[in-house]
Amino acid sequence: MTNVQRDGRVALVTGASRGIGAAVARVLASRGMRVVVNYRSSRGEADEVVASIGSAGGRAMAVQADVRDGAAVAGMLEQVRAAMGEVEVLVHNALVPYAIKSFETISVDELGSKVEQEVRAAFLVTKAVVAGMTSRGYGRIVYLGAVLSRRPDEGMIALGTAKAALSSFARFVAQELGPRGITVNVVEPGPVSGLLHAALDQQQQARMAAQTALGRIASPDDVARAVAFYAGDDSGCITGTTAPVNGGLVMN
Incomplete structure (x- = not known):
């Protein structure tokens, strides 16, 4: 039986208009949290996520912000505080665009820009919520990583390197914020069904699933x-850890 949490904590999920972010928003709402659905440009999809949470009896609001923009992040937090109060749970899922290229073809600017923007976004959203968490002596921060940080794949050097930097960043933040009652962890998905359709056909996805110990690709709900x-x-x-969600594609 699911252990349902009904404490009404305020949870901010970045990049929550679709995919993993939307699934996270719905699950947290189902466990009694009041959810902020952050989006950058997909207002219609964000509103659909909010509506689906509302129809299931939960509470949510959509707030636009590019999490790479410090002023936009500050504005988002002002809106959240006015409507719901301080953020107690941060799930940073927003995906910064990146070049899909080999080491031979990628430029130093393309690689460096991805790494810089990945860490910048995590830094800005974390900075924005830490004061409120500290005032309560409670906080949960979860960053979305990627199995590519530990299992290289063709063309994914920018994403894999950036997510490896994010994982390292998370451990430093975990160490510093632990005494304040704030935990910091990384969830590291492998390939996720529903997000591979544009890149891989059914046969390719089946081959990928066969490489996992469980014989399947993770879903956004997983x-x-x-x-x-x-x-x-x-x-x-539990803090400073990384949880792989990849069906045993990569094992610690």
Whole structure:
């Protein structure tokens, strides 16, 4: 039986208009959290996520902000505080665009820009919520990583390097914020169904699934449930860790 949390904590999910972010928003709302659905440009999809949460009896709001923009992040937090209060749970999922190129063809600017923007976005959203979490002596921060940070794949040097930097960043933040009652962890998905359709055909996806110990590719809900564990009270003595959600494609 699911351990349902009904404490009404305020959770901010960045990049939550679709895919993993939308799944996370719905799962957290189903566990009693009041969810902020952040989006950059997909207002219609964000509104659909909010509506689906509302129709299921939850509470959510959509707030636009490019999380690479400090002023936009500050404005988003002002809106959230006015409507719901301080953010107690941050799930940073927003994906910064990147070049899909080999080491031979990628430029130093393309690689460096991805790494810089990845860390910049994580830094800005984390800075924005830490004061409120500190005032309560409670906080949950979850970053979405990628299995590519540990399992290289063709053309993915920019994303893999950036997510490796994010994982390292998370451990430093975890160490510093731990005494304040704030936990910081990374959920690291492998390939996710529903997000591969544009890149891989059914046969390719089947071959990828066959490489996993479980014989299947993770769903957005699989990832969302792992995030929800770190976002809740059951994970209160876990920080600075990385949880792989890849069906055993890569094992620690």
